[in-house]
Amino acid sequence: MEERWLQTLIDGLHSRYAGVHKGEVANYIPELGKASPDHFGMAIATSDGKVFETGNSDTLFTLQSVSKPFAFGMALEAFGEEKVARHVGVEPSGDSFNSIELEKVTNRPFNPMVNAGAITVTALLYQKYGDQALDRILTRLSAAAGRNLGIDEEVYHSESKTGHRNRAIAYLLLNFDMVPEEVEPALDLYFKQCSILVNTRDLAIMSATLCNLGKNPVTGEEVFDLDAVRNMLSIMFTCGMYDYSGEWAYRVGVPAKSGVSGAVMAVVNRQLGIASYSPRLDAKGNSCRGINVCTDLAQELGLHTFDCMNAGSSYLKAVL
Ligand code: GLN
Numbered sequence: 001m002e003e004r005w006l007q008t009l010i011d012g013l014h015s016r017y018a019g020v021h022k023g024e025v026a027n028y029i030p031e032l033g034k035a036s037p038d039h040f041g042m043a044i045a046t047s048d049g050k051v052f053e054t055g056n057s058d059t060l061f062t063l064q065s066v067s068k069p070f071a072f073g074m075a076l077e078a079f080g081e082e083k084v085a086r087h088v089g090v091e092p093s094g095d096s097f098n099s100i101e102l103e104k105v106t107n108r109p110f111n112p113m114v115n116a117g118a119i120t121v122t123a124l125l126y127q128k129y130g131d132q133a134l135d136r137i138l139t140r141l142s143a144a145a146g147r148n149l150g151i152d153e154e155v156y157h158s159e160s161k162t163g164h165r166n167r168a169i170a171y172l173l174l175n176f177d178m179v180p181e182e183v184e185p186a187l188d189l190y191f192k193q194c195s196i197l198v199n200t201r202d203l204a205i206m207s208a209t210l211c212n213l214g215k216n217p218v219t220g221e222e223v224f225d226l227d228a229v230r231n232m233l234s235i236m237f238t239c240g241m242y243d244y245s246g247e248w249a250y251r252v253g254v255p256a257k258s259g260v261s262g263a264v265m266a267v268v269n270r271q272l273g274i275a276s277y278s279p280r281l282d283a284k285g286n287s288c289r290g291i292n293v294c295t296d297l298a299q300e301l302g303l304h305t306f307d308c309m310n311a312g313s314s315y316l317k318a319v320l
Contacts, residue, residue: 049218078128
């Protein structure tokens with residue numbers, strides 16, 4: 001019963017927006033510009049491991065910025081909150097994802113969801129794991145998706161060749177001692193991390209791993225520590241949709257992360273992992289259809305964290 005109902009719901013949302021052609025495919029990374037603007041996939045994974053999918057849910061795309069919260073979680077586990085906080089803040093910047101700016105006084109990047117913060121996080125991982133770092137990231141994200149992931153070599157080379165702005169950000173970070181000396185291999189790792197290939201179904205399961213307190217609900221594997229998950233979700237809630245994060249929190253009300261490939265991952269704590277893929281982006285770099293379907297889903301299912309329909313699931317409630 002539940003299964004048919006959820007499937008009908010996402011099929012309906014898909015057809016509601018498949019005919020809407022707003023937004024442009026990103027082409028500042030030339031290889032991304034080759035994506036079909038009409039591709040549109042959606043998937044939902046539940047915290048008890050059921051997966052529903054519709055549209056082009058098998059089409060592969062690169063994670064881009066959706067990789068950032070996962071790398072942040074790995075850094076928190078590897079270094080602890082205090083050390084990570086010396087290198088990257090937790091404050092929304094209110095500016096675009098690739099803005100060249102650092103916090104006053106501390107010189108830290110504002111948060112790990114903007115490029116400056118994500119490059120810092122990845123540089124810390126590179127410092128710790130060196131040439132093993134990519135394998136570590138791939139292994140962890142594969143565990144979250146429940147299958148072995150790889151990278152899209154073309155997208156990686158394309159960004160590595162043209163990513164001058166990110167290179168400028170990385171050298172600015174070096175100037176303020178926010179990243180270690182080895183800037184180029186750290187940037188290379190960042191470009192590779194952004195080029196990890198997934199489909200919408202994978203992304204829904206990765207999202208459900210976060211909704212399920214770090215345990216992949218399909219494979220049963222423990223992927224992230226509880227504390228890391230809490231911190232990842234907090235930062236996604238305040239900063240995950242770039243300079244649309246405030247409006248997203250207001251309208252949709254769940255932690256989320258977008259990427260310029262057209263991916264959106266939204267996490268409904270203890271309940272659902274939601275994913276959508278549609279490469280038509282708005283001016284802020286968020287998928288237009290991704291915003292539409294998540295907004296509608298949140299309204300129709302009462303998913304907003306502060307919605308009176310959302311029953312909540314706090315420890316306090318469980319023990320009272
Ligand atoms: N790799 C992309 C970049 O650094 C990721 C940005 C994004 O998805 N918003 O520009």
